[in-house]
Amino acid sequence: MKTKPEKRSPLKERPLRMPGQSIDDQIDNQQDDIVTFIMYPTFFIALIVSKWVDAITPKSSNSITVPSFISWLIFLGFLAYCTYRVFKARKTITRLKMARDGERIVAEELQVLIKDGATVINDVLADNFNIDHVVVSKHGIYLIETKTFSRPVKKEAKISFDNEQVYADGFLIDRNPIQQAKALAKWLQDLLMQSTGTKFTIRPVVLFPGWFIEPMKRGQEVWILNPKALPTFVSNEPVLLKDTDVHLVAFHLSRYIRTFTPKQEKS
Numbered sequence: 001m002k003t004k005p006e007k008r009s010p011l012k013e014r015p016l017r018m019p020g021q022s023i024d025d026q027i028d029n030q031q032d033d034i035v036t037f038i039m040y041p042t043f044f045i046a047l048i049v050s051k052w053v054d055a056i057t058p059k060s061s062n063s064i065t066v067p068s069f070i071s072w073l074i075f076l077g078f079l080a081y082c083t084y085r086v087f088k089a090r091k092t093i094t095r096l097k098m099a100r101d102g103e104r105i106v107a108e109e110l111q112v113l114i115k116d117g118a119t120v121i122n123d124v125l126a127d128n129f130n131i132d133h134v135v136v137s138k139h140g141i142y143l144i145e146t147k148t149f150s151r152p153v154k155k156e157a158k159i160s161f162d163n164e165q166v167y168a169d170g171f172l173i174d175r176n177p178i179q180q181a182k183a184l185a186k187w188l189q190d191l192l193m194q195s196t197g198t199k200f201t202i203r204p205v206v207l208f209p210g211w212f213i214e215p216m217k218r219g220q221e222v223w224i225l226n227p228k229a230l231p232t233f234v235s236n237e238p239v240l241l242k243d244t245d246v247h248l249v250a251f252h253l254s255r256y257i258r259t260f261t262p263k264q265e266k267s
Contacts, residue, residue, distance in 0.1 A: 014258045017123035019107035020100035022130045027096050030089040037082040037089075044075065102148025102209045103132050105227060110144075112231040113137060119250040124188075127263050131184055136249045139237040141192075143185045144205045144230075147177055151210060159211045161224045166206070177206045178222045195252040201240070205230065 018024075103122075110120045110133065118137030123130055133144040149168055151157035160167045166177050181204035189202045205223040213226050225233060241249075 016121065016254060016257055017125070019122040019133070020103040021123045022125065023096050023100035023103065027093055027100070030093045030096065033089045034086050037085040041079045041082050044078075098150070099146075099148045103146045105209050106133060106144065106146045106207055109227040109230060110135060113234060116231075116235065117246075118234075119246065121250070121253050121257065124253065124257060125260055125262065126187065129184070131188065134188065134253060135234065136241075136246055136253070137234060138239045138241050138243065138246060139234050140203055140240045141188075141200055141249060142203045142205050142230075142234065143181065143188055144207060145177060145181050145184065146207050146209065146227075147173070148209050149173075149211070157211045159208050159213045159224060161214070163221065166224060168208075168211070178204075178224075181206050181222050191256065192249060192252060195256065196248055198245075198248075200245075200249065 107120070107122060110118075113135055114120055116137070118135050118139075121134045121136070123132065124134055131143055132146045135142040135144065152169055155169075158169060160170075161178070164176075164178060166173045185202040185204040189200060193199050203223065204221070205225065207225055207227045207230065209227050211226065213224055213229070216224060223230075223233060
């Protein structure tokens with residue numbers, strides 16, 4: 001009798017990542033939490049009910065054991081904790097979905113640059129962070145961070161900024177987006193330096209979907225824009241890279257994504 005030959009996947013390399021894929025992974029983790037914290041109290045309730053049913057069955061010689069006050073108190077406290085975790089996860093999922101959809105909207109706007117010959121690479125992973133998008137074009141290399149925040153209903157939703165801080169509706173944004181974008185741009189520059197041997201200039205960009213952005217002053221190091229404005233800003237920049245450099249950077253970034261393995265998966 002013939003034995004079935006051993007099989008393997010026909011895919012020789014990983015696919016590139018989709019916009020918002022890291023956030024989808026976080027959503028999956030939160031949904032797993034919801035299932036877990038619903039199952040725990042459900043299991044204990046089912047166990048208690050089964051014991052009571054068994055105890056009152058005529059054929060049973062067992063007597064009904066009434067749980068003590070302390071036991072009920074512990075169970076109710078555990079139930080309250082599980083309920084809190086479920087509602088917290090649902091709230092987190094709502095926020096994550098908005099952030100993911102913001103990244104996808106930005107990716108749609110970047111299609112204009114792709115038609116002009118640019119390469120767009122989404123969701124570049126590192127061990128403890130990710131880069132939402134990287135645009136590689138003849139007009140330069142752009143690191144893009146997307147910030148999708150809820151906006152006020154009955155007043156103008158305005159983003160204002162200087163060279164150091166960003167304000168949403170007059171309130172300072174936590175986890176300074178300007179400093180974050182600069183740090184990510186430096187990391188990307190170092191990564192490309194190691195893999196290509198060339199120190200490329202990286203332009204950090206922070207995008208706020210759905211918000212009105214005050215005009216940037218000349219010489220702004222980190223661009224703060226609405227996604228719809230980015231293609232025009234990029235196309236108005238002078239030609240900075242040769243086609244060979246564009247292809248070189250795109251190739252090395254793609255190879256990095258296809259081969260990168262997070263530390264937690266290595267161990």
